[in-house]
Amino acid sequence: MEGSIVRVLVVDDYEPFRRFVASTVGQRPDMRVVGEASDGLEAVHKAEELKPDLIVLDIGLPTLNGIEAARRIRKSCPECKILFMSQASSVDVAQAAFSLGAMGYVVKAYAGSELVAAVESVCQGRMFVSKGLSGLDRTGATDPQAPGHFFQQEVPPPPVPDQAKVQHCHEVHFYSDDTAFLLGLTGFVETALDAGNPVIAIATEPHRKGLLEALMARGIDVAAAMEHGLYISLDVYEALSTFMVDDLPDSVRFLKIFGDLLSSSARAAKGKHARVAACGEFAPTLWAQGNADAAIQVEHLTDEIAKTGNVDILCGYVLNSLQRDQESQVYERICTEHSAVFPQ
Numbered sequence: 001m002e003g004s005i006v007r008v009l010v011v012d013d014y015e016p017f018r019r020f021v022a023s024t025v026g027q028r029p030d031m032r033v034v035g036e037a038s039d040g041l042e043a044v045h046k047a048e049e050l051k052p053d054l055i056v057l058d059i060g061l062p063t064l065n066g067i068e069a070a071r072r073i074r075k076s077c078p079e080c081k082i083l084f085m086s087q088a089s090s091v092d093v094a095q096a097a098f099s100l101g102a103m104g105y106v107v108k109a110y111a112g113s114e115l116v117a118a119v120e121s122v123c124q125g126r127m128f129v130s131k132g133l134s135g136l137d138r139t140g141a142t143d144p145q146a147p148g149h150f151f152q153q154e155v156p157p158p159p160v161p162d163q164a165k166v167q168h169c170h171e172v173h174f175y176s177d178d179t180a181f182l183l184g185l186t187g188f189v190e191t192a193l194d195a196g197n198p199v200i201a202i203a204t205e206p207h208r209k210g211l212l213e214a215l216m217a218r219g220i221d222v223a224a225a226m227e228h229g230l231y232i233s234l235d236v237y238e239a240l241s242t243f244m245v246d247d248l249p250d251s252v253r254f255l256k257i258f259g260d261l262l263s264s265s266a267r268a269a270k271g272k273h274a275r276v277a278a279c280g281e282f283a284p285t286l287w288a289q290g291n292a293d294a295a296i297q298v299e300h301l302t303d304e305i306a307k308t309g310n311v312d313i314l315c316g317y318v319l320n321s322l323q324r325d326q327e328s329q330v331y332e333r334i335c336t337e338h339s340a341v342f343p344q
Contacts, residue, residue, distance in 0.1 A: 006031045006123055009052040011043040011069070012085070013061050013218060014183060017108070021056050021085070024115050031119070039219075040064025047073045052080055054123060057102075059086040059093065060190045062219030067093075070100045083122045085111060087187020089132045089171070089340075098127075107132025108187065109173060109342045132342065169275075170306035172299075172315045172338040181318045182207065185279050186214040188314050192277035193225055196270030197312075200261060202234045202280030229268030232261075236281045248294050254301050262309055279314040283334065287317075292330045299337035306339065 008025050010033055012018040022033045035050050037043040040061040047055060055073065059066035070082055083104040084097045094105050103122040106114050107130040114130055121128040175181040185201070189211065192199045201211060212233070215222050225231035243253035265276050282302070286295040299315065306313050315338070319331075335341045 004030075006054055007034045007050070007052045008032065008119075009035045009037065009043070009046055009050060009055045011037045011040075011055060011061065011066070012058040013038045014058075016179070017058075017111075017183070020111070021115065025056065025119060028116075028119075038062075040066060040069035043069045044072045044076070047080060048076045051077055054081045054083065054119070056083050056085060056119070059084060059088060059097070060187055060194070060218065065194060067096055067100065070097070070102060074101055081122050083118055083128070085115075086191075087184060088191040089130075089342075091133060093191065094129070094133050104128035105133065106130045107342075109184065167275075168307050168339045169312040170303050170315070170338050171313065171340045171342065172317065172335065173342040174317045174319045176318075176320070178207070178210070178318060181316050182210045182214055185211055185314070185316055186218065188277065188279055189215060189231070190218055190220060192312070193220060193230060195274070196230075197274045197277050198230045198232070198265040198268045199225075200232045200234070200265055200276065200278040200280075202236050202239050202278075202282060204236055204281060204285070207281065208233050208235065229265065230270075232265060234280075236285050239280075240282065240285065244294070247291055249298050249301060251297075251301055254298070255305065258305060259309070262305070262311055266310065276309070276311045277314075278311055279316060281316065283315060284317045284319075287330065287334075292327065296330070296333050296337065299334055303337050303339075 008031055010018055010022045010025065012021065015038070018036055018038070022036060025031050026033050034052055035046045037046050041063040043055070043057065043061070044064065057066050057070060061069065066084060066086070073080060073082070082100070082102040083106065084102050085106045085108055086093065087108045089107045097105050104118045104127060106118045106128070110130050110132045118128040118130075173184050175184060185207075189199050189201060201208065203211065212222060222231060242257055243250050262276050262278070266274070269276070283295040283298045286298060302313060302315070305311065
């Protein structure tokens with residue numbers, strides 16, 4: 001594509017993020033956004049109609065998810081390069097994306113710093129792997145002399161339960177505002193539900209309402225998920241009251257209550273090797289109340305569960321730079337209690 005204008009199709013169902021991608025790409029003199037789409041089926045039709053050089057494609061799409069959309073696009077437009085962008089930082093999801101012939105994968109939390117580099121790499125025929133995919137060995141992934149060797153290998157089948165090594169997944173994401181926070185949690189919940197995994201969401205009432213509305217806007221049948229035990233939404237203040245004693249978490253109560261909750265949720269899972277997904281605001285709420293010690297203790301207890309259970313945990317903080325700077329020691333201690341940290 002060197003020496004000519006790169007024609008780009010941008011696909012994302014969340015309009016503010018789609019505008020961000022289109023604006024960023026459109027600022028480059030060697031690129032032109034020729035179309036936008038908000039769902040997977042529309043993306044397939046526009047790809048066939050416009051024959052773009054590059055598609056920046058979200059995975060969590062209504063009507064037709066990004067993986068299936070890419071599968072169809074590859075058949076009708078085999079020359080089109082695909083750059084996936086997703087909230088999911090799952091290695092399995094990335095493997096599925098690259099197995100379809102995609103050239104790049106950007107975790108949305110890193111889009112601000114990675115989008116331009118990813119587009120450049122893909123347009124030059126080089127693979128790009130987001131640093132948000134912390135579970136991957138990315139050595140040489142963006143090296144033109146070794147394009148995507150890791151991803152060209154056949155993906156091995158998942159291990160059977162008695163052979164499976166417990167994966168420690170306790171991530172913390174820091175967001176600049178409520179909009180970014182809800183976007184992050186929505187992507188996390190949607191990815192889990194799409195995989196047939198049960199989800200436990202523990203948040204403030206406004207965030208619970210916003211999350212519900214966002215999921216419904218993406219075409220998720222939340223009512224059915226709740227009915228089948230796949231989506232459990234709890235008020236963070238009510239949940240805190242079950243294990244807080246004298247302003248500190250009681251470890252026995254915490255581990256018992258949420259160990260039982262995870263076990264009961266796991267029984268609703270549809271996949272053979274499914275994991276429970278949990279996201280919430282226990283520690284962020286305590287920190288916002290000025291109880292930093294309790295917040296750190298809760299994160300430590302949560303990490304103990306993550307190390308021993310078949311669970312993916314996302315802790316979401318709405319944190320401005322002033323609070324982080326003024327309470328840097330609290331911020332650093334919270335970060336150390338997680339398996340992966342995703343800053344603003």
